[in-house]
Amino acid sequence: MVIWTPAIVLGGIAALSAAGLGVAARIFRVDEDSRFRGVLGLLPGANCGGCGFAGCAACAEAIVRREVEPNACVLGQTETARAVASYLGMDLIESEPQVACRECRGGERAARKYDYHGFEDCRAAMLYFHGPISCDHGCLGLGTCVKVCRFGAIRMGDLGLPVFDPERCVGCGTCARSCPKGIISIISETTKILHWNRYTECLSPCRQGCPAQINIPKYVAHIKLGEYAEALLTIKESNPLPLSTGRVCPEPCNLACRRQIEDEPVAINYLKRFVADWEMGSGRRLHVPVAPDTGKRIAVVGGGPAGLSAAYFLRRLGHAVTIHERMPALGGMLRYGIPEYRLPKRILDWEIEGILALGIAARTGVALGGDFSCDDLRRQGFDAILLTVGAWRDRRLELRPAGRDPAGVVSATRYLGSFRGGDVAVRGHVVVVGGGNPAIDAARTSLRAGADRVTVVYRRGRDQMPANPAEVRAAEQEGVVFRFLTAPTRYVAESGRITGLAVQRMELDAADPVGRRRPVAVPDTEELLACDLVVEAVGQLPDLDFLNLPGMPPLRVTRWNTIEACEQTLQTEVPDIFTGGDCFTGPALVISAVAAGRYAARSIHYYVTTGAVPPIEERQTELISESLFDSIAGVSAKPRVHEPLVTLDDRLGTFKEVEGTIDEEDARYEAGRCLNCGTYCYDRDQELEAPAAGAESRA
């Protein structure tokens, strides 16, 4: 009796409540984002409010909208955060640290609008005419971020800029939210890898000029302070091949360097090579952080610079990568196109070893089309395929009698490729046709392989040559003869063997305002160059014959014989196939291939994790035009560090590396030449105002 009354009463109330809830849940059903339900289900549901949101539903919504991190819940802690993160396919702070970092490199350098003596708070200062400094990206230096940090991870540095302690920073983002200039961002390694320059950012000219968008001022500043490991890690955020590019890159960044307005551009590539060699010489590899495994598998076809770069970045983003390479060793044109004296194989091997050590698998000696097809890769469970097959087919001169090469005529790729061991002997007079880097490489290689004379025949002038001027200069020093404005007309062969090359003088037609000036033959100027070997280095094309083999996707080919794909995403018409590098752009620089690798990695990452590739808004592709800098006040001339070339005697007849590494003292000196530019600001050598004012009054 005693038990029944309460049991019935409570049972009744419970039944009523349950029925009410059940009915209401059905009558008042609201459809919502399915992910929201999922996240809500994973949260504790205690509705304690500890997260700062109004209940678990509000917190779940914020997580789904990515306003807060998956670990927002204070109750659930690690287990919940992990579950939520994996449900949303996001990286968890705990496993991949995010830290705050500041983008401005010196707000005090920006022009001042007025003196501010108000409340020591950036947000307060912003209320008066949008802050005391004119730069949109400039740090005000009043330290609001320092005050709001709950972890004591930020302090005001000597330069009047906040300094972040990555050990203390938990990536909560309070500082980023409190910064009225929006120049603090919470960044994980993943975000750094996925980031591409935007016009809205504060970008030094060199960063805009580098195809791979390496943060050059940052690593140069590290070198200046002797922080070589930090410098190298900065480079490796955008370029996994510092040893190779440090040797072969023609430095597009240099063309933009502001230092050259006063004297000469900073020797950026020497600095890159210096830190890269410093690592190799130090005997241990720097630890490169890798995001937690995502469980996605990516196949990279082609192990050249683009493929290696893509594999490296995909691995750092947490994917499992397998590289498929047709040749017996990885490296592509770095190995088979660039001669030993510019990039020793031992150094390339060390660099590739480091990339593979991140956990990348490689299958060499397997060709797409011959040994496996894209369908095979899909069957093996790869979630996406990246084609970076390069441009390996040589363009040929249409001079061959009966369509056959006489003996002694060879294409540059095959020619250079045959020198891998360095034991091929060359004799007599070698004529190289072409004006690109491969032509110069072929010429200098021939000299080293024992040729008596080497002539380079190029149909345009010296200034139109696409090869690196430094290379051309070095080749001339070594004794290579250049015949500019000269074009081959026919081969002269005796019993199937080349004996000479007939050439003709050319001249450039009237300047075309848009295109390149075309060379036109000057009549009756043909002459015969007697020779023993002709190397055709007149350009390369991607070799895309494999596309016609069975099991291949229906990819379209452009009229330049490159793979057609979306410029913005590098995604082909087949959604899970991406491309990049020379087979997409045609032959280009190593650093462009490296850039393409990272760009493709970004697209593939989004494709396999979210299913779609978001476009980059305001993506910077052209240099931001400058009007401010036709001269740089306050900068005095300071000569560039000398070229560390090996002496001529040491160079000839051997394949020893021709360029040395600058020493530490020179590196620090050269780094000190950097103006540490932002978009608008730069470091001066001395204070501007005082001497100028004094001089004026005396005059």
Place this chain on the structure above:
Amino acid sequence: MRDIGRLVLVLSLIGVISAGTLAYVRAALDARIEHQEDLHVRGPALSRLFARPAPDLLANKLAFRAGGREYPVFYLDDGGQVDRLAVEAAGRGGYGGDVVVMIGLDLARRTLIGVEIVSHHETPGVGARIERESFRAQWTGLALDEPVALRSAGGDLDAISGATFSSRAMVDGTNQVIELLRDHADEIVELAAGGERPARAKGGS
């Protein structure tokens, strides 16, 4: 619809089991809880009124129902004669709710032995001053036959300045007891003397 049935079933089953368990535990602990309540809540007041250790007094308890209220009554029957009573009443109108008082009564002399506060929710330092000995001493020796009143209402008792509400609640409690005795004194004595325990007092919390 089957889903709703399941909801109802699960929740009501949990409810039924919970209520059953609680009812059982409650029944098992009821007597003990009531005793504890008497010992700790009323015990101190009783022992001060009758100057005896509380446990001796708690056994002589009965609950008397009158006017829709229930009054716990304790009695002393030394030598077989019920001569002294302690009646508990909730004085209404206190600032923080009821002021529960225990009134000691001497039936032979027909006077009040004194008043003790069992519980109150008055503001500390203000209304809570009703606990003071000097204030309560006014009750000792008052006649049992007439209702009492504060001086402001024409009576003899001095209210505590600034704590009129609290004082008034004490008076109200006292008058409830005086009325009870006026109407039902004989029944109570009879019950007590007969040793007949009425239905046990319902223990509220």
Place this chain on the structure above:
Amino acid sequence: MTAVRALTHGFWRNLPPFRLVLGLCPALAITTAAEYGLGMGLAVTFVLVFSNALVSLLRRVIPDEVRIASFIVVIATLVVLVELAMKAYFYPLSRTLGIYVPLIVVNCIILGRAEAFASRNPVLVSAADGLGVGLGYTISLIVVGSLREILGAGTWFGRPVFGDGFEPFGFMVKAPGAFLCLGLLLGVMNAWSRRRGEIFVQT
């Protein structure tokens, strides 16, 4: 997650109410003396252990729409049990704790652990987690209670600790003292964690 790890987590990593800033109401309200802290802590521990165990047992049976309601009924039942037992055996304590005993029902730690942990883990581990978190909470309450009692009343567990000359800070046993004391203790804990170089997210 083994039972042992679940048990030990409550002591430092998840120590309520400091590390997990939850369950503040009792931590503020009833810590006027160490003894009350102990009583409240043990009551919460009891409820936590059994609610975790029961929720873990029932986790597959309860439909989603009435999940909270069901958990709350389970917890409330345990709380009423504690309430009854406390009245029967520790009557003075139950009077002091008063309304805060029934309010254990809505202590977010309990529902929180039920949802975050017990509804996903086996019975034994869940019970161990409840025990760990509960004991951690008890220790915290005793610490806060001791501090407030010693400063506010000059006693510890009811025994005087200072000589007669001591004038207690009456303020410490009142509401402002509660907030101040908890805030300062939290600050001290943070300072200590910082010295040890620990990093944790504090909201």
Place this chain on the structure above:
Amino acid sequence: MDLLLLVIGAIFVNNVLLAQYLGNCPFCGVSKKLDTAAGMGLAVIFVAVLASVLTWVAHYFVLVPLDLEYLQTLVFVLLIAALVQLVEIFLKKKSQALYRSLGIYLPLITTNCAVLGIALLNIKHELDFATMLIYATSSAAGFALAIVLFAGVRERLLLSPVPPAMRGTAIALVTAGVMSLAFLGFAGMVE
């Protein structure tokens, strides 16, 4: 006059948050921004009044007649949980505007001791229906007042140089202590 005292007492002197220590978890969690705090305050007033009515009726018309007062906690908390969930479901469907401003705070209230606390105090003080309504409203208003004031203070606190160890909840609690001290001063207003 009595009612006025009751109202002032409930809002200031016996403030749910600062004197009775009820509802502190959301107090610390949701008081970081003024608008969230205001939303939470309003939601608490709404639910506390609704829950008070429901539990008062349940107490006096079901539990007391059947002599089941000891099931009070259990029944109250079940009713409040169900009520809150129902109101949330209803609001979400019927009024998006209202749901945005109030509804999202409702789940927080299931585990808010302030609501259950007010319901229990209604019964403990043995209030009649009308007084109960006023008492519940003013107590909840006291909560809203405290949380909104506190959020204002906390927004300013963000700008202040606080020692690193004390940042966040620690300084918030100390501030709450100071506010509680101020509210202690209201004790003199009544009596």
